[in-house]
Amino acid sequence: MITHKRLADGFEYIEVKNSAAEAKVALQGAHLFHYVKAGEEPILWLSETSDFELGKAIRGGVPLCWPWFGFNEDKSLPQHGFARVMMWEFVGGDEVDARTTVLTFRLTNDEKTVQIWHYKFLLELKITISDKLTLELKTTNTDDKSFKISQALHTYFSVSHISEVAIKGLDKKPYLDALTWKNELQEGDISFHQEVDRVYQNVDGEIVLSDKKREIYIKNSGSSSVVVWNPWIEKTLRMSAMKPNAYESMVCIESANAFDDARVLKPHEVHVLGAVID
Ligand code: BG6
Numbered sequence: 418m419i420t421h422k423r424l425a426d427g428f429e430y431i432e433v434k435n436s437a438a439e440a441k442v443a444l445q446g447a448h449l450f451h452y453v454k455a456g457e458e459p460i461l462w463l464s465e466t467s468d469f470e471l472g473k474a475i476r477g478g479v480p481l482c483w484p485w486f487g488f489n490e491d492k493s494l495p496q497h498g499f500a501r502v503m504m505w506e507f508v509g510g511d512e513v514d515a516r517t518t519v520l521t522f523r524l525t526n527d528e529k530t531v532q533i534w535h536y537k538f539l540l541e542l543k544i545t546i547s548d549k550l551t552l553e554l555k556t557t558n559t560d561d562k563s564f565k566i567s568q569a570l571h572t573y574f575s576v577s578h579i580s581e582v583a584i585k586g587l588d589k590k591p592y593l594d595a596l597t598w599k600n601e602l603q604e605g606d607i608s609f610h611q612e613v614d615r616v617y618q619n620v621d622g623e624i625v626l627s628d629k630k631r632e633i634y635i636k637n638s639g640s641s642s643v644v645v646w647n648p649w650i651e652k653t654l655r656m657s658a659m660k661p662n663a664y665e666s667m668v669c670i671e672s673a674n675a676f677d678d679a680r681v682l683k684p685h686e687v688h689v690l691g692a693v694i695d
Contacts, residue, residue: 419510428469437516437548446501447522447542450478462575462667467658474501476658477573486567486675517547536564550694558682565681569673577629579609586624592617612649638691642678644671
């Protein structure tokens with residue numbers, strides 16, 4: 418079942434229920450903020466204090482960072498681009514079978530986006546809600562000049578406790594440590610004892626998020642960079658829409674085209690950034 422819902426303050430989202438899973442996607446940002454498989458605990462983390470407020474990104478779920486990841490050289494522009502706070506068009510939903518629903522959302526340049534980023538584009542997000550979650554973010558350059566994008570499916574995963582988390586699949590991968598701006602090499606699994614903010618490069622295989630309650634498998638496509646982030650205590654206190662202990666129950670593993678993995682699209686060129694989460 419696909420239902421278009423509206424909160425009292427006008428915040429709109431699409432709710433999906435099928436026999437394999439349930440999901441909720443806000444029209445603002447085409448922001449998936451809930452996904453749960455039947456009989457299981459939610460895969461995505463959502464801040465208990467997240468505002469569902471127009472113009473503010475939801476803290477949790479899968480914010481879409483686009484057309485840039487992180488800071489822009491022009492510091493007056495928003496971190497992680499503008500796609501996550503724009504109102505997207507819900508193109509439609511397809512109930513493929515009893516266990517599979519596909520939703521499509523679209524964003525194109527308009528008078529607001531052109532003030533922030535001077536290009537014409539078509540951005541489409543396809544979300545397949547089934548016993549796996551599949552996200553495909555397709556960028557088409559509809560301009561007559563090339564543009565460069567960096568981007569991320571900035572997925573917040575719900576974990577039993579951050580001290581019990583191991584991220585596997587990034588052993589021997591180089592990474593940029595965004596806390597020191599040094600290039601490092603990963604040795605073994607990633608575990609968490611302090612703030613972690615890293616951009617892994619040359620990533621090709623599956624990533625496994627393991628904690629006490631389960632293992633989650635992440636397979637990216639159109640991407641060779643992965644961002645791993647947990648704000649730990651001090652940064653959480655400075656963050657919007659996060660309770661002081663919120664860092665304990667979340668970790669972000671972001672399917673990205675970031676830093677050296679940014680992409681240049683010529684006119685009419687298409688790039689699809691994808692993730693399958695199982
Ligand atoms: C991560 C970055 O992707 O996003 C972090 O690596 C950043 O540095 C985090 O703090 C959250 O960003 P925001 O803009 O959603 O608060």
